[in-house]
Amino acid sequence: GESVGLHLPTLSVQEGDNSIINCAYSNSASDYFIWYKQESGKGPQFIIDIRSNMDKRQGQRVTVLLNKTVKHLSLQIAATQPGDSAVYFCAENEGSYIPTFGRGTSLIVHP
Amino acid sequence: DAGVTQSPTHLIKTRGQQVTLRCSPKSGHDTVSWYQQALGQGPQFIFQYYEEEERQRGNFPDRFSGHQFPNYSSELNVNALLLGDSALYLCASSPVRGSQETQYFGPGTRLLVL
Numbered sequence: 001g002e003s004v005g006l007h008l009p010t011l012s013v014q015e016g017d018n019s020i021i022n023c024a025y026s027n028s029a030s031d032y033f034i035w036y037k038q039e040s041g042k043g044p045q046f047i048i049d050i051r052s053n054m055d056k057r058q059g060q061r062v063t064v065l066l067n068k069t070v071k072h073l074s075l076q077i078a079a080t081q082p083g084d085s086a087v088y089f090c091a092e093n094e095g096s097y098i099p100t101f102g103r104g105t106s107l108i109v110h111p
Numbered sequence: 112d113a114g115v116t117q118s119p120t121h122l123i124k125t126r127g128q129q130v131t132l133r134c135s136p137k138s139g140h141d142t143v144s145w146y147q148q149a150l151g152q153g154p155q156f157i158f159q160y161y162e163e164e165e166r167q168r169g170n171f172p173d174r175f176s177g178h179q180f181p182n183y184s185s186e187l188n189v190n191a192l193l194l195g196d197s198a199l200y201l202c203a204s205s206p207v208r209g210s211q212e213t214q215y216f217g218p219g220t221r222l223l224v225l
Binding site: 041044049099 | 144215
C-alpha cells in the first residue's frame with residue numbers, strides 16, 4: 001500500500017535555532033495530515049494538523065507547510081528548546097480516522 | 112482528567128503464551144484504537160472498537176483480537192506469541208468514530224517476548 005516516510009532519521013540542532021523536519025507522502029488521496037511528538041517512554045502527542053485544502057498552518061512556535069504538488073509536508077519549530085528533543089512523526093489520513101504513520105525523525109537539541 | 116491509561120506498563124512473556132493488555136479511554140471518548148510500535152518505527156494500526164464492536168482492522172493476523180466494554184474501556188489479546196510481537200502497544204481514544212478529530216494516545220505497554 002501507499003506509505004508516509006521521512007527524509008531525515010536524525011536532526012541535531014542548537015538550542016535557539018529553528019528546526020525543520022520533512023516528510024514525504026505518496027497517497028495523493030490523503031486529505032488530512034498530523035504531526036506528532038513522541039518523547040521517550042510516552043505515546044505520541046498531537047502537535048499540529050492541516051487539511052489538504054490548506055498549505056500552511058501555524059501554532060505556538062510550530063508551523064506546518066503542505067505542498068500537495070510534490071506531496072511534501074514539513075514541520076518548522078521556532079527557537080528550538082531542549083524540551084523539544086523527541087521523535088517526530090508525520091501521519092496522514094485518507095477519509096478515515098486511522099492515521100498512517102511514517103518512520104519518524106529524531107530531533108536532538110543541544111543546549 | 113487522567114487521559115488515556117494503559118496497563119500494565121511492561122510485560123515479559125515467552126513464545127506461545129497469550130497476553131492481555133488493557134486500556135481506559137480519555138473521559139468523554141467512546142472509540143478506542145490499538146497500535147503496535149516496533150522499535151524505531153512508527154505506530155501501525157491494529158484495529159478500532161466502537162460500540163463494543165470491531166469497526167476497522169489493519170493488516171494483523173487473527174492472533175490479535177480485542178474487546179470493548181460498556182464503559183468504553185478495551186482489551187487487546189494476542190495469542191501464540193511470537194518473538195516479533197515484541198513492541199510497544201499503544202491505545203488511542205477519540206470522541207466520535209470516523210471523526211477527523213485527533214486521537215489521544217496512552218503511554219503504551221512495552222511487551223517483550225522471549
